[in-house]
Amino acid sequence: MPTQKKIEEIEILTDKFLKATVAIAADFSSTSVQEMTDLRKHLKEGEIEFRVVKNTLAERAAEAAGRPEIKELLVGPTGLALGFGDELTPIKMIAEYVRANRLLVKVRSATMMDGRVYREAQLATLITLPPKEVLAAQLLGQMASLFTRLVRSMNQPLQGLSNVLQARIEQQENS
Numbered sequence: 001m002p003t004q005k006k007i008e009e010i011e012i013l014t015d016k017f018l019k020a021t022v023a024i025a026a027d028f029s030s031t032s033v034q035e036m037t038d039l040r041k042h043l044k045e046g047e048i049e050f051r052v053v054k055n056t057l058a059e060r061a062a063e064a065a066g067r068p069e070i071k072e073l074l075v076g077p078t079g080l081a082l083g084f085g086d087e088l089t090p091i092k093m094i095a096e097y098v099r100a101n102r103l104l105v106k107v108r109s110a111t112m113m114d115g116r117v118y119r120e121a122q123l124a125t126l127i128t129l130p131p132k133e134v135l136a137a138q139l140l141g142q143m144a145s146l147f148t149r150l151v152r153s154m155n156q157p158l159q160g161l162s163n164v165l166q167a168r169i170e171q172q173e174n175s
Contacts, residue, residue, distance in 0.1 A: 013057060028105050046090065046093050050081045
């Protein structure tokens with residue numbers, strides 16, 4: 001029979017899982033308490049919550065939240081980083097902080113709102129992606145380029161006709 005404290009923890013986790021846009025699992029077992037505290041402070045600035053969870057409680061909360069993919073993240077000692085905004089920002093923040101501070105935190109996997117679980121190689125690819133704003137700007141630039149080329153190609157026959165008519169006028173004036 002679960003204790004009241006465990007029931008409350010499941011309810012809190014369920015609420016967090018419902019609101020989170022990304023959940024990231026990390027192995028923190030080789031990290032000191034001070035390093036974990038510093039990591040938590042850094043992530044809190046980016047509105048990312050990092051918590052060490054008991055796998056069985058997190059599994060029950062994931063099931064209650066209708067996010068069964070989170071259960072795939074829970075292997076061994078697990079620290080979960082939960083992001084509530086942009087999906088890529090938490091992954092990048094953790095990776096950059098771990099690299100900059102040479103921590104022994106290993107980001108194992110992540111899941112986003114699409115329900116897919118991203119493993120180590122896929123996470124490495126996600127980390128290298130530019131921010132959403134940059135991707136949107138690149139897409140708009142590509143679309144603008146297409147429209148510019150379309151207008152030019154539609155304008156070329158008219159420009160050619162205009163050049164022929166202008167040459168003919170000049171020819172008539174010279175004769």
